[in-house]
Structure formats: structure tokens, C-alpha cells
Amino acid sequence: MxxxxxxxxxxxxxxxxxxxxxxxxxxxxxxxxxxxxxxxxxxxxxxxxxxxxSVSSVGYQAPPSSSPDTSIDAHRQRELKWVSLMGTVPSAQAKKSKKVKKLLIEGSVPSSVRFLVWSHVTDGKAKGIPGVYAQLGQRARVSASSDIERDVQRCSADHPQMQSNQASLMSLLQAYLTMVPDVRYSTGLTLIAGHLLALSPEEDAFWIFVSIMDSYLRPYFSSNTxxxxxxxxxxxxxxxxxxxxxxxxxxxxxxxxxxxxxxxxxxxxxxxxxxxxxxxxxxxxxxxxxxxxxxxxxxxxxxxxxxxxxxxxxxxxxxxxxxxxxxxxxxxxxxxxxxxxxxxxxxxxxxxxxxxxxxxxxxRQTQTPRANPIAAISLSFPRP
Missing domain, CATH: 1.10.472.80 (Ypt/Rab-GAP domain of gyp1p, domain 3)
Known part of the structure; x- marks a missing residue:
């Protein structure tokens, strides 16, 4: 190994x-x-x-706890650091930036800027095409709509942070699944998208979701890999x-x-x-x-x-x-x-x-021919 x-x-x-x-x-x-x-x-x-x-270990060291008197100031300082960093490091370079990694590891990302940080690190804004999300929402319902509705209700009951976003969650998943026909719906998509919506505006959450799927997770849900x-x-x-x-x-x-x-x-x-x-x-x-x-x-x-x-x-x-x-x-x-x-x-x-x-x-073990995962990726954007 x-x-x-x-x-x-x-x-x-x-x-x-x-x-x-x-x-x-x-x-x-x-x-x-x-x-x-x-x-x-x-x-x-x-x-x-x-x-x-390995003979030697270089591990993460958690930052020391802040005193109550400095916690608010520290929170504000972290916000300012992230705002400054996002203004100087292009989102397309964020995953290669040692400054970004250092700040991520130093301590928790402030909740007030977390979705902005996630969008920056995933380059979600670059994925966005104006007007596309609205057009995707006008397409016919996907075949998994009843499963999505069931899972949205169940997941919202188990995760209070999702309860106020059920309609947005349905819309986001509907839009995504009409855009990527190779992706098979499963409950994991609802959980991931629901967590994003708890922190992000709907359209921002959609493009972060698209970026996460394209970069990391899409093969987990594809029938072709x-x-x-x-x-x-x-x-x-x-x-x-x-x-x-x-x-x-x-x-x-x-x-x-x-x-x-x-x-x-x-x-x-x-x-x-x-x-x-x-x-x-x-x-x-x-x-x-x-x-x-x-x-x-x-x-x-x-x-x-x-x-x-x-x-x-x-x-x-x-x-x-x-x-x-x-x-x-x-x-x-x-x-x-x-x-x-x-x-x-x-x-x-x-x-x-x-x-x-x-x-x-x-x-070889499954003896089932599989399509090339890269070639299998397809998108179905709305026509202008």
C-alpha cells in the first residue's frame, strides 16, 4: 500500500x-x-x-482558547482577515494558496463569512452563469421529484437548520438534476445541498453545490463510474x-x-x-x-x-x-x-x-464495461 x-x-x-x-x-x-x-x-x-x-509526525495544532474578553475582537479580526484574503487571492488560485490553507487551519471560519469562504475556495462564483439557475427552475420536474420531496421532509425533520429552506432545497435539486442527466438522485444530495442552503443564499448555494460535485463528488452519484x-x-x-x-x-x-x-x-x-x-x-x-x-x-x-x-x-x-x-x-x-x-x-x-x-x-472484477468518467460527464444548460 x-x-x-x-x-x-x-x-x-x-x-x-x-x-x-x-x-x-x-x-x-x-x-x-x-x-x-x-x-x-x-x-x-x-x-x-x-x-x-512515517517516523515523524507533523500534525495540526489547535489554536489556544481565547478568553471571553477577547473572543469578540478575535472573531472580528478573523472576519477581516478573510475579507482581505478573498480580495487578494483569486478564487481560481485559492486551492493552491498556502495563505488560504494557513488561515483555514488556524481557527474556525466565522459563520458570518463562511458561505463566502466556501464559494471562494470552491471557485463557485466562476461556475455561475447569470440567468441559468432561473431557467433551470422552469424545466419539467425530474423523475426523482417524489423521492426528493420525501427526503427533503425527512431530512428537515432530522436537521433543524434545513427546516426553513425546504422549497429552496427542492428547487436547487430539481435544477441540478435537470442540468446533469448522468447523476442519479440519492439522499446524500439532499443532505449536502440542504447544509449549503442553511448557510448560503439559494443561487450561491447552487453554484457552490455544482462546484463541489464537479470537483469531488459527481462520480459517487454517476451510473458511469x-x-x-x-x-x-x-x-x-x-x-x-x-x-x-x-x-x-x-x-x-x-x-x-x-x-x-x-x-x-x-x-x-x-x-x-x-x-x-x-x-x-x-x-x-x-x-x-x-x-x-x-x-x-x-x-x-x-x-x-x-x-x-x-x-x-x-x-x-x-x-x-x-x-x-x-x-x-x-x-x-x-x-x-x-x-x-x-x-x-x-x-x-x-x-x-x-x-x-x-x-x-x-x-475487471465486475466484468462490466464502464464509460470513461471524464467522457461521461455531460451538462444540459438552457438555451439562450
């Missing part, structure tokens, strides 16, 4: 979080490799003899490299298909899984980092739920643990969770290379 995975450093994680979560203890892991500090291995969360593990199967297989390898005991429990003993693990997470961007403030921080970084960041988030969730995973007695209980983790199992703050996420290193170049190799393997 070509991934470079760095096990989370307990000292680093505790410095970021102020305490370890309830599931930070790693159960029955062998003391020489993963559990218990010794003079020869001062960091028990990294196995120095593992070829998948095997990308979700590929990424699930890659993640299962990453899990095996990171924690063989948990991987054996989940993938072998319980015979869980990796796709069934990854679909509820990757195809919803964790909207149904993480508390809202944690979710926003994950999105802040995902929109910059891309799909490899989803792998890190998934590894962090396995880490947080580890003891309960090992105690699970059947598939139903395991899926309940993974898809509905208690907030008490997570680090005490969103920034502490991001610190944990960044302690799992996955090389982006390796992911891209392995994706190409794995997709070829999946195609």
Missing part, C-alpha cells in the same frame, strides 16, 4: 483538546506496537516498525494499515462491505454523522483538501469509536455506532477533532495513483 499513515500522537492530541475522549484508550492493542508508553517507544500511537507509518467502490477499497486498505485489529473485526469477522461503510459518510460529507459545529469545520478543510481529507475524517471516527466497535456484537450495532456516534465520544471541540483528523496523514498523490489502479481492478 502506498499510503503514508501517521498514527495520532496522544500528547499532541491532548494538547489540542485539553483531554482525551472517552474512546481514546485503544483497548487490547499490543503494548509494544500501540498501547502504553515505554522508553523505547515514547509515542504509543505510532508503530515505528510499520512500513505504512465505480469511484465509490474504488475509494471504499482504498479506505479499507488505509484502515488495515492503521488499525489491523479494528479492520479485522469490521471487514473480516463481521463481513462488512467497505462500500457500506463509506457510502453513508462520503456521499453525504458526514452531514448525518457529525454535530453541526464539527461538520462545518470538516467542510472548511475538505473544500480545500479534497477527497483524501474524507479518508482522514473516517479514520478519526474509527479512532473515536474504537472500543465500541470492538465490543459490537452484530452488523446493526456496528453501523449504529459508526453512523450515529455519540458527541461524547468525540474530542471536546471542533478544532480538537480537526487536530485528530490531521494526525492521520494520507498522501494526496498516492490516493490519485491508487485510484487509477484500483478502478482498473474493480472494472
Amino acid at each position: 502506498d499510503f503514508e499513515l501517521v498514527r495520532p500522537s496522544l500528547a499532541q492530541f491532548n494538547q489540542a483538546s485539553g483531554r482525551s475522549s472517552e474512546d481514546s484508550s485503544l483497548g487490547t492493542r499490543d503494548a509494544s506496537s500501540f498501547d502504553g508508553r515505554t522508553s523505547s517507544n515514547p509515542d504509543p500511537y505510532r508503530r515505528t516498525d510499520s512500513p505504512a507509518i 465505480t469511484q465509490l467502490e474504488v475509494d471504499a477499497a482504498l479506505f479499507s486498505r488505509a484502515l488495515e494499515s492503521n488499525d489491523a485489529q479494528v479492520a479485522k473485526k469490521v471487514l473480516t469477522d463481521m463481513s462488512i462491505n467497505p462500500v457500506d461503510l463509506c457510502r453513508p459518510w462520503f456521499s453525504t460529507l458526514f452531514v448525518d454523522v457529525l454535530p453541526l459545529d464539527y461538520l462545518n469545520r470538516v467542510w472548511d478543510l475538505f473544500l480545500y483538501e479534497g477527497v483524501p481529507f474524507l479518508f482522514r475524517v473516517a479514520l478519526a471516527l474509527f479512532y473515536c469509536c474504537r472500543r465500541r466497535i470492538l465490543e459490537a456484537i452484530n452488523q446493526d450495532s456496528l453501523f449504529d455506532i459508526l453512523n450515529h456516534p455519540s458527541p461524547n465520544w468525540l474530542p471536546p471541540s471542533p478544532d480538537a477533532f480537526i487536530a485528530l483528523v490531521y494526525s492521520f496523514k494520507v498522501k494526496d498523490d498516492d490516493v490519485r495513483k491508487q485510484r487509477i489502479k484500483m478502478e482498473a481492478q474493480v472494472k
